[in-house]
Amino acid sequence: MRIGVVGIKGGWSTEKLADVLEELTGFRLIIEMSGVRLDLPSCRVMYEDQELNGLDAIIVKKIGGTYSKDMLDRLEVLRLLNECGLKIYSKPLSIMRVIDRLACTVTLRSGGIPMPPTTITENVGYAMAALASYGTAILKPLYSTKARGMIKLDDSANAHETIKLFKQENKVMYIQKALDLPGRDLGVVFLGGKYLTTYGRKVNGSNWTSSTAFGGSYELYEPGKEIIDLAEKAQSLFDLDFTCIDVVETPDGPMIFEVSAFGGFKGIYETSGIDAAKLYVKYVINNLKD
Numbered sequence: 001m002r003i004g005v006v007g008i009k010g011g012w013s014t015e016k017l018a019d020v021l022e023e024l025t026g027f028r029l030i031i032e033m034s035g036v037r038l039d040l041p042s043c044r045v046m047y048e049d050q051e052l053n054g055l056d057a058i059i060v061k062k063i064g065g066t067y068s069k070d071m072l073d074r075l076e077v078l079r080l081l082n083e084c085g086l087k088i089y090s091k092p093l094s095i096m097r098v099i100d101r102l103a104c105t106v107t108l109r110s111g112g113i114p115m116p117p118t119t120i121t122e123n124v125g126y127a128m129a130a131l132a133s134y135g136t137a138i139l140k141p142l143y144s145t146k147a148r149g150m151i152k153l154d155d156s157a158n159a160h161e162t163i164k165l166f167k168q169e170n171k172v173m174y175i176q177k178a179l180d181l182p183g184r185d186l187g188v189v190f191l192g193g194k195y196l197t198t199y200g201r202k203v204n205g206s207n208w209t210s211s212t213a214f215g216g217s218y219e220l221y222e223p224g225k226e227i228i229d230l231a232e233k234a235q236s237l238f239d240l241d242f243t244c245i246d247v248v249e250t251p252d253g254p255m256i257f258e259v260s261a262f263g264g265f266k267g268i269y270e271t272s273g274i275d276a277a278k279l280y281v282k283y284v285i286n287n288l289k290d
Helices: 012-025 070-083 092-099 101-110 124-134 159-169 225-235 266-272 276-289
Strands: 003-006 036-039 044-047 057-060 087-089 118-121 136-140 151-154 173-177 184-191 194-202 217-220 242-250 253-260
Touching: 003 012, 003 276, 012 276, 036 070, 044 070, 057 070, 057 276, 070 087, 070 092, 087 276, 092 101, 092 253, 101 118, 101 173, 101 253, 118 124, 124 136, 124 159, 124 173, 136 159, 151 159, 159 173, 184 225, 184 266, 184 276, 194 225, 194 266, 194 276, 217 266, 225 242, 225 253
Parallel strands: 003 057, 057 087
Antiparallel strands: 036 044, 118 173, 136 151, 136 173, 184 194, 184 242, 194 217, 242 253
């Protein structure tokens, strides 16, 4: 089989997927979306000298180095390729629904998934009112990962200026109440809709975020049935082949922060020793055989 990986050359998870594909199929191709060309009306998609239409499938690991609206445009190219007959894991339309934080949030709330209190507004005055209600909040860009661009803000004297500056880069403001957390959040992982494993992300020192980009570290965690059931319900709303659900434990029970289509393999391997890349590739190969 000839299965390509959309990702970033040199990226740990991308290279891991490509290595496993080469081991199991003898074929290796990493596709960086900045080098892709779509020709219409032929529906012919090229990456360098490789026609992607002729592959058996594509696994999407990363669309770009940073989250932005540009990722949606890149996914549109893959969407057309998918609709022209190429199997893509996960489906581009499914990934689109989690790339935009607001779209993901609306789907989760519409599905009855408990989340922290959140305000969406373009108005600075409304944002200030939400902050006053919450006491402490996290300002989140609609397109970001690993807590990049997020700001933890108290209802203090300089809050108005901070919100105004945030709005200059984020016309639609996403303001979420900061919860009293146990010093970690959880990544609950599913493959093909079935529960795989859970790992914890532990806060390091005085940082408010557990993101590994800001010093957080992975730890093994065994969740209870309530957490797994909630995460399973959340992932079922998106039809993703591989996903990681960000769950936080609160005094009011577990809540969901977001659903990711690009959950990393590294945290899974470091905490449980599970080779998620190999399992994912075998899942795709078996799916293609059916």
